Amino acid sequence: MSLNRREFVGNSIAAAGICLSPAFLSAAEKKASHKLKILFLGGTGFLGPHTVNYALSRGHEVTLFNRGKTNDDLFPQLEKIVGDRDPKKDKGLSGLKNREWDAVIDTSGYVPRIVEASSQLLADKVKQYVFISTICQYDNWAEGGKNGTEKRPRATLDDPLTEDVSKHYCxxxxxxxxxxxxxxxxxxxxxxxxxxxxxxxxxDRFTYWPVRISQGGQVLAPGTPQDLTQFIDVRDLAQFIVRTLENKITGEFNLVCPPFPFGELLQSCLKVSKSDAKLNWVPAKFMQEHDVQPWRDVFMWADINSPGAGALTWSGEKALQAGLTIRPVDETVKATLDWFGSLPQERQNKLRAGMSREKEAKVLQAWHAHQKKV
Known part of the structure; x- marks a missing residue:
């Protein structure tokens, strides 16, 4: 890694001071000074509803364009145009013709040909186009660190015309x-x-941790408490998206919180859930020997000495300077637990990420036996 822990933790604390200014947070509750007409390509999945709700809270007018197949019961009060991003499909983009908006938010673009079709059609119909991309679109993005800025070049493909999103998403x-x-x-x-x-x-990649810790008992905690983690709360992301429209901000922005110790995340889970769970910090080498892999069995974490650790060390400084606010991790943990607890019991009974309780218990048993021998 290019930056040491001390530098990252220092950056995290400094950024928190900037992002959580009471004046800016109170401003988020007010109506925008100018009402915008916003076209949303998508809007009913994960990020979409949060962004739509925030735009509406700011007094903007929102039109949704999608296939009408995902969570179609959301936002019954809004205008909805049914169509398809792919112009080759039935109806295609025809519902967008002869219409004008101030801006468009695109959360559902994955294939260049399809994004090209919508952006070309709307070029003379909107003033600003906000495209939701990903931090992994950079070349060798897992390196992160000091080179993890918006100046890093994009990844390239041998076949740029491929539409195999499952293989070449980034x-x-x-x-x-x-x-x-x-x-x-x-x-x-x-x-x-x-x-x-x-x-x-x-x-459930993040959700696993607050839910698992809330359940109590012996919890396998990966690596060391000082290993780093990084993410973005969907509500902070949604607010930044809308603010770029209100303030006519263009350009490229990494949307991540400053890296901070993984131990702080798990301590937050303990505090918020009021759990009596016991964290067992199992070294990366021991986990590897027992087939516990990052991003398969444990999420949000990477061994700080591994090549993959850089993926959790990106800089979001440019976005912070442009007005990104980062809420305390306790708020993210609490909101996640509250939401998960509102789901049907059948859904709560089966987390979609993380280790099974059986595997966790087996690895912890081996770890405790190992500790007795040394």
């Missing part, structure tokens, strides 16, 4: 960015989030 997002920029030069805002967490997240 690089294709970069090509989607280029498509929007070509259609609307100087009027595009590229939002590049890290791992998005919080209420409505169906992956």
């Amino acid at each position: 690089a294709l997002k970069g090509y989607c960015e280029k498509a929007a920029e070509t259609a609307m030069p100087g009027r595009v805002t590229q939002i590049r989030p890290g791992l998005i967490v919080g209420p409505r997240d169906k992956t």
